[in-house]
Amino acid sequence: MTLRLFDTLTRRLQPVEPLRDQEIRMYTCGPTVYNRVHIGNFRTFLFEDVLRRWLERRFERVVHVMNLTDVDDRIINNARESGHSLDEETAPWIAAFFEDRDTLGIRPAHHYPRATEYVAQMVELIERLEREGAAYRREGSVYFHIPAFPAYGRLSGISADQLIAGASGRVDADDYTKEDVRDFALWKAVAPGQAGWDSPFGRGHPGWHIECSAMSMTLLGESFDIHCGGVDNIFPHHENEIAQSEAATHKQFVRMWVHSEHLRVDGEKMARRTGRFLRVPEVLEQGASAAALRYLLAASTHYRKPLNYSDEPLAASREAVERLVSFRDRLRELQPSGEDEDTELADDAVLTAVRQARTGFDDAMDDDLNLPEAMGAVFASLRDINRVLDGAPSGGEALHAVRSLLDEVDDVLGVFPLVDRERELAGGLDEEEESLLQQRAAARQARDFALSDRLREELARRGIDIDDTPGGQRWKRSA
């Protein structure tokens, strides 16, 4: 089976076929670094991470570019108010973004182009648009002339006259004068002394949309495979990107557009402007694990369905991760048995379950990245395997197959490294705790269960949970 994804432009599933042999070039819209990104933004970044990971399984090479928008009106205003340079203003937010990204185990993109470092390319692109008759100057600013691009509106399904109607009442929100309300700014003039760049059009700074066109085409070429973002980027951002890029190159800009749905709170889009949003550190402070948050945002719901953030689903995600981790722990402790008839039968059953899980997982992922369904297949087989392991010992080949399966699943899911990191941070036992643990082992040996239970309670008070297993005691820091 080949990977198919829902393409926003054609509104149907399309097979992913790289323009270059075995190489996928993808561009994902990154954050505007004027503040710390919230977990709604991270839902999209996690979806993109899952996509990236699956593409890397399916193709030899993936080149992933994510931009950092480090100049816009808000950043300029914030910088002016606090007396910062643009760099000083954005540096902490970029650092925070990378920190949160690592917390959630998102694979770093290959390039993080910053808008401020590509101004020359943007200017060049704007000049090219002027030569094509698709841009005009007005009071030091430059605007894209929408009538010059007849295909405008194809991505979003919003026709040009609907824009004129502008029933949202937001068409006057822009501070700049335009020939036509539908036109959008490529270059914005600034007053002398304000943050900006000198250009052939005068002093100013680039508009939002032009950066993505300039940076993606510089790093990935004038035509590339996949462009992602949240659904709110479909219009106007991606619509405008297509217009700018294709009006300049007369080539197809992007092969496939893939958008993820929003994260909600109380049934409404998580958004900074409503004040209802959470950031990664806040969620962790409230006691959630990074692995649970990653699972919730990436694997609990298909990426094209809205996901409502609340405690119960987060707890369910925590337990789902715990189930996977317990299973992995169990596998680690199992020793392969020698060969006999029982083992042979058990191994057949295990290998069948592994095969089913792998097929179910792969098919679901290939079908528009359906990670929730893929995990369903994994959990179903996991129960089958547990049942077999409960009944009879398994041989080395079967155990190895199960371990490989888990590795493959987590290569996409990406929760085990987060759990391991957490365990590492929790640290080992101190001398006193170690002593208590040994005393308890001795008590159990002597079948002094009263003492054993007292010691377990004592350790529990210190935040250490003890489980008794056939192989002896197992401890962990309680959540």
Added chain:
RNA sequence: GGCGACGUAGCCAAGUGGUAAGGCAGAGGUCUGCAAAACCUUCAUCGUGGGUUCGAUUCCCACCGUCGCCUCCA
């Protein structure tokens, strides 16, 4: 007003023209010194009303409800 999406058990959620994966929670059980883990059993007529069909949760229509976008929000 225009365009679009969604509505499946207590919660989350996948899915198919032939009577519903999976996770969490709940109940009962097996195992265990007791627990934990694991396993077993149990828990839904798929928003409402029509239509198409031998048969619809799955296709069509209407309605109700929720949400998103309509110029700079992932």
